[in-house]
Amino acid sequence: MPRPTIQDVARAAGVSKSTVSRVLNGVEDYVDANTRRQVEKAIAELEYRPNALARSLITKRSLAVGLLISDVANAFYHPVIHGVEQIAIEAGYDTFLCNTNYEVERGLHFIRSLMSKNVDGVLIMSSSVSDEWIAELARHNVPTVALDWKPNISEGPLGVIAVDFAAGIQQAVEHLVNLGHCRFVHVAGPLNLPTSLLRYEAFLRALAWHDIPAADVALLEGNLQFEGGQRVLTRLLELSPRPTAVFAANDLTALGLISGARERGLRIPDDLSVVGLDDIALADQSSPPLTTIRLPKLEIGRSAMQMLLTLMHSDGAACPVHEALVKSSFVERQSTAAPRS
Amino acid sequence: MPRPTIQDVARAAGVSKSTVSRVLNGVEDYVDANTRRQVEKAIAELEYRPNALARSLITKRSLAVGLLISDVANAFYHPVIHGVEQIAIEAGYDTFLCNTNYEVERGLHFIRSLMSKNVDGVLIMSSSVSDEWIAELARHNVPTVALDWKPNISEGPLGVIAVDFAAGIQQAVEHLVNLGHCRFVHVAGPLNLPTSLLRYEAFLRALAWHDIPAADVALLEGNLQFEGGQRVLTRLLELSPRPTAVFAANDLTALGLISGARERGLRIPDDLSVVGLDDIALADQSSPPLTTIRLPKLEIGRSAMQMLLTLMHSDGAACPVHEALVKSSFVERQSTAAPRS
DNA sequence: GCCTGCTCTGGGAGCGGTTTCAGAAACCGC
DNA sequence: GCGGTTTCTGAAACCGCTCCCAGAGCAGGC
Structure with missing residues (x-):
């Protein structure tokens, strides 16, 4: 049998559908306490539930x-x-x-x-x-x-x-520079996205602050996904001189890079330092646990x-x-x- | 301005809404090629899109x-x-x-x-x-x-x-028995769920097949989540005699167990063999990569x-x-x- | 007794569509 | 030229609900 309608409730309670509608929407609207109780009883008995479609149509x-x-x-x-x-x-x-x-x-x-x-x-x-x-x-x-x-x-x-992004990136760069890194690469998201460029530029700015010229910073394009990171690692290894630290546009890419590195026998972080962005739940479960920039x-x-x-x-x-x-x-x-x- | 309605389209095309509805639903229904074109033109110009609510109401x-x-x-x-x-x-x-x-x-x-x-x-x-x-x-x-x-x-x-589940569990048990395990524990999902018991029973059956009595199989209750696995590890370590192999109700629980084990300095798989169920994407990225039962x-x-x-x-x-x-x-x-x- | 105002209720239009039905126009064979 | 199809179109009912409006009943003030 089909779902009961407001009409069915009205019939069962012996009132008009206007009245049922009034108790349904329960606003400060005049409806007698007795009638209200009757309607509520009918609603409960019929297990009536208003049709959201009809409702939002009007x-x-x-x-x-x-x-x-x-x-x-x-x-x-x-x-x-x-x-x-x-x-x-x-x-x-x-x-x-x-x-x-x-x-x-x-x-x-x-x-x-x-x-x-x-x-x-x-x-x-x-x-x-x-x-x-x-x-x-x-x-x-x-x-x-x-x-x-x-x-x-x-x-x-x-x-x-x-x-x-600037604040976190700034700190990450400081961390990397203090460790002694000087050849960097950024694995960005799709470059047609404004946000990809914003992150890249924030990275460059932070590096420039430490007197590292943009020329020493390679740029590779990923796709913000795990396998994109895996794939791009090959291209990263072809760079000359080989970068010592990579900043990925997000954690998924970073984890992909780590996975790709492991496959090729590279050791993280000894052979390559990796920084992600997002701080997803996986980040501290991966091996090694991922250094990253946390987003709230x-x-x-x-x-x-x-x-x-x-x-x-x-x-x-x-x-x-x-x-x-x-x-x-x-x-x-x-x-x-x-x-x- | 509000979205155009079928009435607006009808007016613009100089027809009735019935006709617009007919071209909209494009069924094998008589509508003149010229009228159809006019209606389609009006639809395109107004960027009309039918209201899904009104439509499904009727x-x-x-x-x-x-x-x-x-x-x-x-x-x-x-x-x-x-x-x-x-x-x-x-x-x-x-x-x-x-x-x-x-x-x-x-x-x-x-x-x-x-x-x-x-x-x-x-x-x-x-x-x-x-x-x-x-x-x-x-x-x-x-x-x-x-x-x-x-x-x-x-x-x-x-x-x-x-x-x-039986087929996969059977193989997993065979694998564990062949490795020489004889004290097992199962970390189930919430025990009020029928599926939790089904998996446990399948596990017991498979073990019984190898002459391992149910008495040698401990049962712990998890919650199918990562932190549930982490938490339950403590209780697992209190079991006596200590089990050598654990079968978790799902991969998340298994990964939680591994994480908990690492925190306590246990080595997986040397100190404890862990088998999961699901084969989620993480399973082969974890360390160590998780032995598990794959679901399609x-x-x-x-x-x-x-x-x-x-x-x-x-x-x-x-x-x-x-x-x-x-x-x-x-x-x-x-x-x-x-x-x- | 009549008017006013308050409380409560029902009737009915309308939201934006679909679908039935009936009728107009065109075509056809005889 | 006329009845009978076939092709095309519009009017109107309806889906389940909300909400405006009008009206009924009753209390209170004069």
Whole structure:
């Protein structure tokens, strides 16, 4: 048998559906205590649960938000997801998690799908973002919060969680320089992503501060994934002169590099010092435990969702782009050491 | 401005909304080639996208399914999720991923939420399932596929992906016995879960086959998570006589055991042989690489979604519970060795 | 006794789509 | 030229809910 509707409840309680709706939404609205009890009884007996679709069709709010990430398998996202869910559940929102699989096209597909489902807001945590996504959302006035993305758009209910990589990178560089390293390589994320360049530049700036010229810093392109790190190690070994320290755009890449190094018989950190970025849960379980730059992942998720809530509730009021800044910090473990020579 | 509706498109194209609806659904329905072109033009110009809510309110299908898992951070689920998504996207379905966080209550919350959103089906991959969930779904006739769960319910559109643990466990036991082990311990999942007992019993059976009595097999309870493995190691060390080989209910537990062992200065595999179950991606990156029993995770995801599609399409036809069996297999790595004595 | 105001309830329009039904127009064979 | 198909289109009902509006009943003030 099909689910009971509000009409069925009304019939069972001997009232009109308007009245049922009133007790359902339980606002400060006149409804007699007796009637209320009757309706509640009918609801319980029929195990009635309102149809969220019909409801949000008319109210224009779905109590749901979309969360776009690159890939669930990327451990960086796990605390982020938890953070988002903590705040979301607390506020009565559901989250739709979407794996873009690092593909811009697929992300767009999800954004359209989410919009057609009338989500109240969207969180974009995927590393490969496209301006087109944001534009599509802004055009239709969907509150949006993006992680680590400088939007070209200034209109629309848009928030940004900016990451201050500089502080952590600065400390990491200091650590490496103190150990005696002078030939560096950075394994970046896809170079078409603004964030990839930002991290690279922050690295260069920190090195320049220690009088190490950009010419002594090689740049290789990875894909932010484990196997990308494994693959790129081959190219790293072909560099001449051979770098003694590598800074990877994220921990997954760093762990891939370590794995690739082990396969080729290299010893970490003796033959090569490796620094990651993110501080995923695996980082201190790997061998050797990974020296890395920590991002406050849970906080990123929490404050992103918090910001989205603000955006969604202050609706209409054309506000400037919201922005929050989160800090990075350095974590020393055992994947870095003084160079051998 | 708000999203355009079908009415706007109709106006722009100079037709009625019935006609727009017809070209939208593009079925074998009479609509003049010229009118069709005009409507399509209007759709493109307005960037019209149908409201999925309104649509599914009347059609009773949402082209969406729910996917319940215990925790995104559990790597076992990553290939499963990928598998589900592969098939789902192909068939035009969206998936709503829900983290039950190993909590039965939270799972029920999600199931209700999914049902109120009119999902067409639900996949239950969460390890902590409750019969109440399945009952709730069955009562409302929602097609459901569960992983590794013997349902008490025989009515309703229900499918089950059963895992044949026996084969893999058998091989693992053979491996351990051949190495010379004779004192075993099993670290199970929560003992209120049927699947925990099934794995334990399969382990006992395999050992009995080699004339090892159940009395020589200790049982400890974990929680299927990493830190559960770490914690339980303390209790493992208190066992007397000290076991030489441990079989964990899943890889996460096994890795937690290894981590706990390292902290206490134990050497794996010399002081203790460890066998996991799942073969998650981490398993061959850990140190030492984990000997484990592989589950075909991608296939589990794919065939679960495939089965769900079948269930959803053969709607109404009261069929018996569908069932598919997937096999497990043994993977030897370096966390097992002959006992020292 | 009448008006005002407050409390409570039901009717009904409408959210944005789909689908049934009926009717208009064109075509066809005789 | 006329009945009968076939092709095309629009009107209207409906999905399950919310919410506006009007009205009923009752208390209180004059």
